[in-house]
Amino acid sequence: MNQNTPIIELKGVGEKSKELFSRIDVATVGDLLSHYPRDYETFAPPVPVKETVPGEICAVYCSVAGIPSQKKIRSLTVLNVLVRDISGGLQLTFFNMPFLKKTLKPGGYYVFRGLVQTRGTAKIMEQPKIYGLEDYHRQCGQLMPKYALTKGLTNQAVLKAVRQALDGFAYEEEFYPRKLLERYDLVSVREALCRVHFPTDYESLKKARKRLAFDEFFGFILMLRRNKELVQGLGNSYPMLETADTVRFLEQLPFPLTNAQKRVWSELREDMAGAHCMNRLIQGDVGSGKTIVAVLALLMCAANGCQGALMAPTEVLAKQHYEGICAYTRQYHLIFKPVLLVGSMTAAQKREAYAQISSGEANLIVGTHALIQSKVSYHKLALVVTDEQHRFGVRQRESLAGKAEQGTAASGEGHPHVLVMSATPIPRTLAIILYGDLSVSVIDELPADRLPVKNCVVNTAYRPKAYSFIAKEAAAGRQAYVICAQVEAGELEDVENVVEYTGKLRAELPESLQIAYLHGKMHPADKNRIMEEFAAHNIDVLVSTTVIEVGINVPNATVMMVENAERFGLAQLHQLRGRVGRGEHQSYCIFVSSNEKKETMERLDILNHSNDGFYIAAQDLKLRGPGELLGVRQSGDLAFQIGDVYADAAVLQKAAGAVDALLREDAELAKEEHQPMIRHFVSGGKPGINSIDFRTI
Ligand code: ADP
Numbered sequence: 001m002n003q004n005t006p007i008i009e010l011k012g013v014g015e016k017s018k019e020l021f022s023r024i025d026v027a028t029v030g031d032l033l034s035h036y037p038r039d040y041e042t043f044a045p046p047v048p049v050k051e052t053v054p055g056e057i058c059a060v061y062c063s064v065a066g067i068p069s070q071k072k073i074r075s076l077t078v079l080n081v082l083v084r085d086i087s088g089g090l091q092l093t094f095f096n097m098p099f100l101k102k103t104l105k106p107g108g109y110y111v112f113r114g115l116v117q118t119r120g121t122a123k124i125m126e127q128p129k130i131y132g133l134e135d136y137h138r139q140c141g142q143l144m145p146k147y148a149l150t151k152g153l154t155n156q157a158v159l160k161a162v163r164q165a166l167d168g169f170a171y172e173e174e175f176y177p178r179k180l181l182e183r184y185d186l187v188s189v190r191e192a193l194c195r196v197h198f199p200t201d202y203e204s205l206k207k208a209r210k211r212l213a214f215d216e217f218f219g220f221i222l223m224l225r226r227n228k229e230l231v232q233g234l235g236n237s238y239p240m241l242e243t244a245d246t247v248r249f250l251e252q253l254p255f256p257l258t259n260a261q262k263r264v265w266s267e268l269r270e271d272m273a274g275a276h277c278m279n280r281l282i283q284g285d286v287g288s289g290k291t292i293v294a295v296l297a298l299l300m301c302a303a304n305g306c307q308g309a310l311m312a313p314t315e316v317l318a319k320q321h322y323e324g325i326c327a328y329t330r331q332y333h334l335i336f337k338p339v340l341l342v343g344s345m346t347a348a349q350k351r352e353a354y355a356q357i358s359s360g361e362a363n364l365i366v367g368t369h370a371l372i373q374s375k376v377s378y379h380k381l382a383l384v385v386t387d388e389q390h391r392f393g394v395r396q397r398e399s400l401a402g403k404a405e406q407g408t409a410a411s412g413e414g415h416p417h418v419l420v421m422s423a424t425p426i427p428r429t430l431a432i433i434l435y436g437d438l439s440v441s442v443i444d445e446l447p448a449d450r451l452p453v454k455n456c457v458v459n460t461a462y463r464p465k466a467y468s469f470i471a472k473e474a475a476a477g478r479q480a481y482v483i484c485a486q487v488e489a490g491e492l493e494d495v496e497n498v499v500e501y502t503g504k505l506r507a508e509l510p511e512s513l514q515i516a517y518l519h520g521k522m523h524p525a526d527k528n529r530i531m532e533e534f535a536a537h538n539i540d541v542l543v544s545t546t547v548i549e550v551g552i553n554v555p556n557a558t559v560m561m562v563e564n565a566e567r568f569g570l571a572q573l574h575q576l577r578g579r580v581g582r583g584e585h586q587s588y589c590i591f592v593s594s595n596e597k598k599e600t601m602e603r604l605d606i607l608n609h610s611n612d613g614f615y616i617a618a619q620d621l622k623l624r625g626p627g628e629l630l631g632v633r634q635s636g637d638l639a640f641q642i643g644d645v646y647a648d649a650a651v652l653q654k655a656a657g658a659v660d661a662l663l664r665e666d667a668e669l670a671k672e673e674h675q676p677m678i679r680h681f682v683s684g685g686k687p688g689i690n691s692i693d694f695r696t697i
């Protein structure tokens with residue numbers, strides 16, 4: 001058995017499981033081993049009902065008191081049953097699990113484990129897990145891995161497969177030289193993999209995560225540094241002159257640029273006219289108006305007779321940019337001849353687009369990573385803008401740069417200017433490590449006409465109020481987002497999911513409201529359709545995963561309700577909040593926490609007091625104890641699987657140091673002792689750093 005062994009060769013994995021595993025992107029043993037747990041849980045022994053604490057996950061050992069009652073609310077089956085031990089009673093509610101009516105026999109004893117909540121004076125649990133006492137005791141006291149799952153695939157099944165893979169497979173030899181391991185105090189790769197899946201204790205888990213995060217960062221930075229070598233010191237192949245087009249466009253825009261936008265725009269102009277190829281990052285908080293600055297640069301490029309490309313990480317965002325630019329073009333008679341290029345277009349549409357691109361007829365190409373596919377050949381491509389840069393995997397970023405290189409070689413064309421934009425508020429020092437030698441521009445000012453978003457942090461008891469608030473806003477003609485942490489039931493316990501939640505919400509809100517859902521596992525065409533319907537106001541309430549986090553602009557949406565807010569990093573919640581407050585109406589954010597612990601509420605409360613993404617991310621880091629780092633990710637980050645640029649900042653620094661030391665010692669990467677390492681990273685031995693994963697949340 002090795003990395004590339006198909007998982008179907010594992011015992012107990014047949015055709016059907018193979019299909020299920022493929023839905024979580026696991027095809028080989030290597031994939032399986034890097035399907036790291038999302039969280040761990042310790043099963044504590046059952047406690048008497050009286051001692052359960054609302055807001056915490058508890059287990060109780062109770063008997064079923066009475067016959068379960070079942071009712072139907074529209075498409076939802078709700079099953080209620082009372083259970084008790086000698087200390088008290090607990091009301092359990094199950095959704096869409098009618099079969100339990102037969103399983104839960106009055107008088108039968110079970111362990112029920114779930115989130116304890118209060119309804120009035122009564123204690124309740126929704127959707128608790130049910131165990132036999134012996135089974136339950138067997139799991140007690142261990143750090144059990146919790147994996148990202150898909151419907152039909154249980155945690156137990158993944159766990160069994162991982163265990164087999166770890167046992168049966170001599171993981172590749174250590175690829176770092178021994179002195180590197182010692183210097184940075186890293187455990188071996190095998191040790192790390194074993195312990196990340198099955199930690200013996202918290203310490204061993206920490207060491208395992210450190211090693212794996214180090215690997216991700218190391219590989220990432222190594223590629224960046226090598227890329228940098230390519231770009232650094234390149235002359236300016238496309239020196240650009242300022243023309244009247246941008247000046248005229250700015251005069252006609254209904255709003256003046258903010259001072260920060262003006263500053264960044266002049267930096268871009270200088271870069272593109274200067275002696276060197278531009279290589280710049282624009283960082284600006286959500287809603288700070290990055291797009292218009294990019295459009296100005298692209299316009300300058302078109303006015304100089306060149307092609308520009310604007311690349312977005314999702315089709316929805318790419319289309320939105322495309323349509324926005326088309327509207328500007330019509331309204332202000334700009335010289336753009338834009339063309340859209342996204343994966344869901346038909347073959348004929350794509351062919352047409354390719355033709356326009358290669359002939360130079362199109363001077364602006366807007367799209368997703370379909371842009372970098374090999375069939376596209378450009379004509380005087382002089383500027384490449386990447387929006388929401390942190391959402392792209394390394395490999396995709398590389399191939400666009402490579403694309404330009406190929407173009408250069410084939411047609412004698414020069415290297416295009418590179419502009420990347422990101423809202424991720426990473427400190428400048430980290431940005432420099434991550435993005436190598438990019439020049440960094442910061443838009444640190446919001447347009448003046450914005451009303452600040454009003455926030456509240458509440459517990460689940462507040463839901464009825466939140467729903468009537470949403471209904472009220474909808475009646476006034478506004479729209480709302482509701483965010484859930486997972487797509488469908490079963491991926492994580494005790495966490496709201498988009499599909500079921502939409503069902504529940506339909507039962508709670510007035511029937512006249514159009515409610516739809518959106519998540520990353522949907523077909524791109526369906527996602528686009530839903531987003532378009534929402535933008536056109538044919539949908540009032542959109543229940544979604546964080547896929548909508550990425551740059552969507554629907555100014556009529558005024559309410560953002562986030563369920564299980566405690567599961568998100570604050571930086572990500574801040575990004576989500578940026579989806580509202582984009583228009584003239586007062587907007588509201590409701591963060592619902594299912595965990596009423598003091599620390600959690602305090603952490604979320606930071607969002608009440610600041611609208612500054614940088615400050616929020618820094619505070620979040622300060623407040624989260626090490627134990628809380630697991631399970632909460634600042635996911636809006638770069639597409640690292642295990643490393644977190646905030647929480648693992650120290651590891652990131654070390655990895656950067658290690659790469660620099662390596663390149664100093666062996667600039668050509670030719671030394672024998674370095675070959676295993678080069679093979680590992682260059683052959684893309686590990687997934688993760690290369691993949692964008694919109695589906696994990
Ligand atoms: P982000 O920086 O999050 O990408 P966008 O570029 O999407 O933000 O801009 C958000 C909204 O603000 C857009 O509707 C845009 O037209 C508007 N906008 C941009 N700059 C200004 C400005 N200087 N004054 C007023 N509105 C602006």
Ligand code: MG
Nearest residue numbers: 290291387551
């Ligand atoms: Mg944007």
